[in-house]
Amino acid sequence: MESALSYLAFFLVFASIFAIATLGLNLQWGATGLFNVGVAGFFSVGAYASAILTTPPDPERLGGFALPVAVGWLGAVVASGIVAWAVGAAALRLRHDYLAITTFGVAVVIQLVALNAQWITGGPFGRQSIPRPLVAEIGAGLLWNLFYLAVVLAILAALYWAFETLVRSPWGRVLRAIREDEGAAESLGKRAMAFRLQAFVLGCMAMGLAGALYAHFVGFVAPEDFLPILTFQIWVMLIIGGSGNNRGAILGAYAVWAIWSVSGGLLREIVPQAEQARAAALQVVLIGVLLAAILLLRPRGLIGEERVVSRHAGQG
Amino acid sequence: MLQLVADGLIVGSVVSLGAVGLTLTYSLLRFANFGHGELLTWGAYLTLAFLGLLLAGAEMAPIGPFSFGWPLLAALMLALPATAAIALAVDWALFRRLARHGNAITLVIASFGAALALRNLVQFIWGTLPEYYTREIQIAIRLVPRDVLGGLRITPDQLLVLALTAAVVVLLHLFLSYSTLGRAMRATAMNPALARLAGADVAKVARATWVIGAALACIAGVFAGLTGQIRPMMGFDLLLPLFAAAILGGIGNVWGAVIGGLIVGLAESFTVPLLGAEYRAAGSFAVLIAILLIRPTGLFGARA
Amino acid sequence: MSALAAREVVAGYEPGLPIVKGASLSVAGGEIVALLGPNGAGKSTLAKAMAGLVPVASGAVLLQGSDITAVPAHLRLKRGLGFVPQTENVFANLTVRENLELAASLAGLDRRAAREEMFGFFPDLARLARLEAGRLSGGQRQMLAVARALLAKPAALMLDEPSAGLSPRYVAEVFAMLARVRQAGVAILLVEQNVKAALELADRAVVLVDGTVRLDEPARPLLGDPRLPALFLGAREHA
Ligand SMILES: Nc1ncnc2c1ncn2[C@@H]1O[C@H](COP(=O)(O)OP(=O)(O)OP(=O)(O)O)[C@@H](O)[C@H]1O
Ligand SMILES: [Mg+2]
Numbered sequence: 001m002e003s004a005l006s007y008l009a010f011f012l013v014f015a016s017i018f019a020i021a022t023l024g025l026n027l028q029w030g031a032t033g034l035f036n037v038g039v040a041g042f043f044s045v046g047a048y049a050s051a052i053l054t055t056p057p058d059p060e061r062l063g064g065f066a067l068p069v070a071v072g073w074l075g076a077v078v079a080s081g082i083v084a085w086a087v088g089a090a091a092l093r094l095r096h097d098y099l100a101i102t103t104f105g106v107a108v109v110i111q112l113v114a115l116n117a118q119w120i121t122g123g124p125f126g127r128q129s130i131p132r133p134l135v136a137e138i139g140a141g142l143l144w145n146l147f148y149l150a151v152v153l154a155i156l157a158a159l160y161w162a163f164e165t166l167v168r169s170p171w172g173r174v175l176r177a178i179r180e181d182e183g184a185a186e187s188l189g190k191r192a193m194a195f196r197l198q199a200f201v202l203g204c205m206a207m208g209l210a211g212a213l214y215a216h217f218v219g220f221v222a223p224e225d226f227l228p229i230l231t232f233q234i235w236v237m238l239i240i241g242g243s244g245n246n247r248g249a250i251l252g253a254y255a256v257w258a259i260w261s262v263s264g265g266l267l268r269e270i271v272p273q274a275e276q277a278r279a280a281a282l283q284v285v286l287i288g289v290l291l292a293a294i295l296l297l298r299p300r301g302l303i304g305e306e307r308v309v310s311r312h313a314g315q316g
Numbered sequence: 317m318l319q320l321v322a323d324g325l326i327v328g329s330v331v332s333l334g335a336v337g338l339t340l341t342y343s344l345l346r347f348a349n350f351g352h353g354e355l356l357t358w359g360a361y362l363t364l365a366f367l368g369l370l371l372a373g374a375e376m377a378p379i380g381p382f383s384f385g386w387p388l389l390a391a392l393m394l395a396l397p398a399t400a401a402i403a404l405a406v407d408w409a410l411f412r413r414l415a416r417h418g419n420a421i422t423l424v425i426a427s428f429g430a431a432l433a434l435r436n437l438v439q440f441i442w443g444t445l446p447e448y449y450t451r452e453i454q455i456a457i458r459l460v461p462r463d464v465l466g467g468l469r470i471t472p473d474q475l476l477v478l479a480l481t482a483a484v485v486v487l488l489h490l491f492l493s494y495s496t497l498g499r500a501m502r503a504t505a506m507n508p509a510l511a512r513l514a515g516a517d518v519a520k521v522a523r524a525t526w527v528i529g530a531a532l533a534c535i536a537g538v539f540a541g542l543t544g545q546i547r548p549m550m551g552f553d554l555l556l557p558l559f560a561a562a563i564l565g566g567i568g569n570v571w572g573a574v575i576g577g578l579i580v581g582l583a584e585s586f587t588v589p590l591l592g593a594e595y596r597a598a599g600s601f602a603v604l605i606a607i608l609l610i611r612p613t614g615l616f617g618a619r620a
Numbered sequence: 621m622s623a624l625a626a627r628e629v630v631a632g633y634e635p636g637l638p639i640v641k642g643a644s645l646s647v648a649g650g651e652i653v654a655l656l657g658p659n660g661a662g663k664s665t666l667a668k669a670m671a672g673l674v675p676v677a678s679g680a681v682l683l684q685g686s687d688i689t690a691v692p693a694h695l696r697l698k699r700g701l702g703f704v705p706q707t708e709n710v711f712a713n714l715t716v717r718e719n720l721e722l723a724a725s726l727a728g729l730d731r732r733a734a735r736e737e738m739f740g741f742f743p744d745l746a747r748l749a750r751l752e753a754g755r756l757s758g759g760q761r762q763m764l765a766v767a768r769a770l771l772a773k774p775a776a777l778m779l780d781e782p783s784a785g786l787s788p789r790y791v792a793e794v795f796a797m798l799a800r801v802r803q804a805g806v807a808i809l810l811v812e813q814n815v816k817a818a819l820e821l822a823d824r825a826v827v828l829v830d831g832t833v834r835l836d837e838p839a840r841p842l843l844g845d846p847r848l849p850a851l852f853l854g855a856r857e858h859a
Contacts, residue, residue: 097348097421100424102605102608231428236429281436281437287432288429292410292430503722507711510708512692515726516722
């Protein structure tokens with residue numbers, strides 16, 4: 001019983017963290033039509049930033065600065081926001097698929113830094129002993145997991161509320177206008193660029209925050225936590241939930257993480273130890289096929305976009 | 317110095333061939349295909365598989381100074397159509413259907429998913445350990461003594477890769493310039509509706525573009541395997557250089573992609589003494605950012 | 621029998637949203653018919669539908685009496701219907717010669733012979749053969765586009781505003797060329813904004829307003845006819 005509950009808590013924490021990143025991606029793609037292929041990069045910037053700020057001092061590496069966890073999370077948001085601002089300023093004024101290529105490149109470079117810049121990131125071994133907030137007071141184990149789950153859920157709820165409010169505000173309506181109507185985007189000129197940049201930076205900040213939440217739950221970060229597959233997972237979550245819809249984004253995160261965990265667990269049960277690496281590969285293939293099928297069969301996702309404005313107003 | 321240039325050009329040849337295929341499909345099908353790198357990987361592995369079948373356990377007798385023998389070329393000839401078949405299958409199953417009612421960006425996501433599936437399928441079938449076409453050790457020839465600009469050593473395989481890349485590019489140029497299909501490809505990339513009015517069957521032209529792009533990717537993959545390792549990630553690792561080269565040369569511009577590929581290869585090569593070998597890919601990224609900031613239509617691109 | 625005809629054509633870009641709402645017209649061999657109408661009336665859409673670029677929801681397109689409504693766009697040039705669209709009507713990245721040779725070989729013609737024949741008809745193009753079409757002047761582009769459409773000796777030729785953006789000297793040149801093409805017995809459907817010039821050249825005029833044909837009469841007498849401005853302006857007030 002306890003172990004099932006513990007497993008469920010684990011599952012929910014991860015799913016909720018991914019949901020936060022998915023909300024960020026939804027602000028970019030769903031609300032603004034920005035194509036970010038570097039989700040894993042921004043996620044890892046947040047994770048490393050918070051790790052550097054909060055870990056105890058380490059003579060061989062930058063930091064740690066042993067700051068409070070809340071400061072680390074704030075730092076994660078700021079750091080991923082700065083990186084996003086630089087990327088967006090360079091790529092957002094170009095054709096939309098150039099943003100995809102640029103963010104892809106950024107993620108590749110961030111991965112290179114994570115792997116090789118030992119003095120910042122700890123290289124392939126990553127950064128260890130990332131503090132778990134209040135673990136001394138609560139004690140490790142199920143109780144702390146539940147506590148952390150509550151924290152993550154509170155953040156997710158706050159973010160959901162904030163993004164919902166944003167998307168329904170005049171600001172959000174402008175974003176949608178920019179996305180749906182090239183003419184509107186053009187008539188806004190430079191300001192359209194500013195709106196896009198704001199949405200892009202805000203979205204990446206959510207991803208950075210998710211990365212930090214991940215780091216402080218797991219207790220260490222390493223480059224292999226942030227492979228391109230993470231970007232793909234977040235995308236699948238958004239598409240399956242239905243882009244343009246924040247509730248869909250959250251639902252998609254839970255659904256996909258459930259599919260992922262259950263299929264992974266099944267494979268571990270069924271497949272002999274020696275074949276597990278291959279089985280994991282097959283799992284990714286199947287998820288890739290699933291994504292393709294959803295794109296083909298239900299292009300609006302399981303829930304679909306809420307029609308805030310009708311596309312074909314005044315038909316007939 | 318000379319050595320860095322030579323190394324850059326060898327990597328650049330692989331990037332050039334891959335980027336030519338990418339730029340052709342990009343301009344004709346109008347979306348950034350994140351799966352193109354996987355065609356290189358599949359080309360390399362399919363050649364490896366056919367080589368295994370052809371040799372059936374026997375040793376491959378090398379041709380002259382090279383590390384490989386005729387069976388490798390035969391395997392490549394078999395892998396070319398097989399790689400093209402994969403590209404056509406993905407197009408048929410995914411891209412063509414999505415293009416009918418989706419926008420370009422849905423295609424980009426789909427290509428991202430397809431890439432992941434293709435890459436993991438390689439891992440599933442062949443595992444993650446690096447493979448080689450031959451274990452033959454090649455002795456590098458010293459072309460330039462050490463006291464001239466740091467000297468230059470190069471293996472016969474590497475020289476061959478350079479020469480064959482040049483030959484392939486020239487053949488492709490002749491094809492695009494003088495054959496009806498090649499001209500139809502250029503015309504369709506420029507203006508698909510007008511191409512139909514001029515009598516081109518655009519669906520057929522698109523299929524031809526996939527076949528040629530995949531064949532070039534297959535050759536590039538084999539060259540990469542011949543001068544390095546065959547790994548499941550080899551194509552993915554080349555994706556950023558490919559995009560950088562294609563954008564540098566201007567989307568749709570074949571010669572641009574070739575020059576772009578060589579420049580990207582050199583940039584990666586010169587990144588090594590500056591930042592260390594592990595940061596090679598950062599060279600591609602620097603080229604990409606520079607061109608996007610300075611001249612997003614590419615060095616030779618006419619269209620925005 | 622008319623060389624080119626549209627019968628009750630309904631066509632548009634999205635299902636259920638017709639732009640052309642049941643239009644009929646016909647052009648005989650050696651005849652020039654001007655297709656006129658206010659902006660947004662659907663003239664270009666009708667021409668594109670007849671060329672096979674826009675789906676025809678109902679009705680039929682006839683070429684020399686046979687129904688070509690279902691013939692794919694890329695086969696229509698070979699079948700004898702040439703179309704010169706309004707903008708981007710040459711391949712800017714191909715040379716003049718490649719522009720012509722491509723269409724010729726796709727139509728199954730000997731590309732050298734077809735090209736030389738067109739160079740005979742348009743001597744200016746012969747001079748520019750090696751130039752990229754993107755570097756031609758507006759008038760030269762129109763020449764090339766028309767030459768490409770004429771290569772396969774079509775029974776009918778459609779042109780969408782060939783005079784748009786040209787200086788008056790070139791407009792005269794293009795229209796003189798159309799008169800020559802008419803001499804060869806080709807049926808010409810000419811979409812035009814330049815009403816006066818079109819009515820002077822054409823044999824008949826069809827006026828399209830809001831996707832329907834409102835007038836189909838001999839061209840010359842329409843010069844100065846008060847109904848024309850009424851149709852043009854009425855549509856504008858309506859919109
Ligand atoms: N590609 C398209 N997709 C959707 N609607 C279109 C498209 N092209 C034109 N339309 C619409 O079809 C209608 C008719 O356009 P069309 O170009 O046929 O008019 P036209 O008579 O040629 O006008 P003009 O004299 O300005 O060339 C217009 O309302 C236009 O907005
Ligand atoms: Mg028009």
